[in-house]
Amino acid sequence: MTDVSVQKPSRFTLLANPTRFLALSGRAQPWIYAAAFALLGVGLALGLAAPPDYQQGATVKIMFIHVPFAWLSMMVWTVMSLSALGTLVWRHPLADVSVKAAAPIGAVFTFLALLTGSVWGRPMWGTWWIWDARLTSVFVLFLMYLGLIALTRALEEPGKAARPAAILVLVGFVNIPIIKFSVDWWSTLHQPASVLRAGGPSMPATYLLPLLLSALGFTLLFFALHLTAMRSEILRRRVAALSRLAARRVEG
Numbered sequence: 001m002t003d004v005s006v007q008k009p010s011r012f013t014l015l016a017n018p019t020r021f022l023a024l025s026g027r028a029q030p031w032i033y034a035a036a037f038a039l040l041g042v043g044l045a046l047g048l049a050a051p052p053d054y055q056q057g058a059t060v061k062i063m064f065i066h067v068p069f070a071w072l073s074m075m076v077w078t079v080m081s082l083s084a085l086g087t088l089v090w091r092h093p094l095a096d097v098s099v100k101a102a103a104p105i106g107a108v109f110t111f112l113a114l115l116t117g118s119v120w121g122r123p124m125w126g127t128w129w130i131w132d133a134r135l136t137s138v139f140v141l142f143l144m145y146l147g148l149i150a151l152t153r154a155l156e157e158p159g160k161a162a163r164p165a166a167i168l169v170l171v172g173f174v175n176i177p178i179i180k181f182s183v184d185w186w187s188t189l190h191q192p193a194s195v196l197r198a199g200g201p202s203m204p205a206t207y208l209l210p211l212l213l214s215a216l217g218f219t220l221l222f223f224a225l226h227l228t229a230m231r232s233e234i235l236r237r238r239v240a241a242l243s244r245l246a247a248r249r250v251e252g
Contacts, residue, residue, distance in 0.1 A: 018234050021094060025227045032227070036220035043213030050206050062120045064210055068218040069113035073141060074176050076106030076222060080148075081173045084166035094230070096162035097237075099169060100152045101229035105222060107145035114138060125189055133182035134190045137175055144172045158237060 047064035080102050086095030117135070118128045129135065148168055155161040183190045203211075 018094065018238075022231055022234060025231055029224060029227050032220055032224040036217050036224055039213050039217030039220065041217075043210045043215075043217050046210035047214060050210060056124060059120060059123050060207075062116055063207070064214045065218075066113060066116035066120055067211060068215040069109050069116060070138070071215055072218055072222055073106060073110035073113045073138065074179055075219070076102050076109060077141065077144075077169070077173065077176055079226075080106070080169045084169040087162050087166040088170075094234075096158060096165065097230050097233050098226070099148075099162075099165055100158075101233050102226055103145055103148045103152065105225050105229065107142065107149060109218075109222070110138065110142040110145055114142060121189070130189060132188040132190070133186040134179065134188050137179045137182055141172075141175055141179060144168075144175065148172075 044064060047061055050061065052058045053060035080099045083092075083095045083098035083102070086092035087099070114135075117138075121130075122128050148165060151168060152161050152165050182188060
């Protein structure tokens with residue numbers, strides 16, 4: 001008698017099933033939203049209560065939203081790059097859904113990073129905008145988000161847009177290290193990294209703690225919004241598929 005072993009499906013395989021993904025994400029969503037808003041509430045409250053900076057005064061407090069927005073502008077594109085690999089390498093059926101769902105959220109975070117940076121820069125630098133390396137590379141990232149959104153919506157059939165969108169995301173990933181290390185490679189108005197640095201954070205705990213809590217809260221908020229957008233895209237595709245099937249039956 002031949003011994004046939006049954007291999008248990010991996011989590012990766014289970015999540016490849018849209019129905020399974022909808023069920024799991026539906027249970028996780030409320031908890032992620034709750035954790036995000038709790039962390040944001042505490043982090044932003046501590047940020048507002050933080051003392052003014054001896055050089056920048058109260059304007060330094062915009063850091064507690066600007067830095068998380070800037071961080072997420074890069075992180076969202078990194079998440080999309082991993083999803084793009086899922087499309088091109090592993091043929092994961094939800095990978096292109098992830099890319100399409102994340103792009104508008106990343107575009108909003110990038111726009112908010114540019115906006116809050118401009119507001120912060122006006123009293124510090126005496127200008128709303130300057131074409132230095134960091135600002136220019138983030139602006140290019142914003143344009144890349146807009147281009148990706150246009151590409152994913154230009155073709156009605158999701159399968160036709162998935163591959164070119166994935167290629168665009170992976171090619172555009174080269175801009176992420178440029179943004180990150182622009183302050184080290186070129187002379188810019190931005191200060192060097194003050195949190196993730198070799199010698200440890202250079203800011204006091206009264207600023208560091210609310211900044212980390214706000215960054216974590218906004219990060220969880222992104223993942224919650226991403227799940228919501230992915231669920232909406234899956235349901236939209238199902239409705240579109242059913243509509244096409246019904247149209248074929250009427251024609252037949």
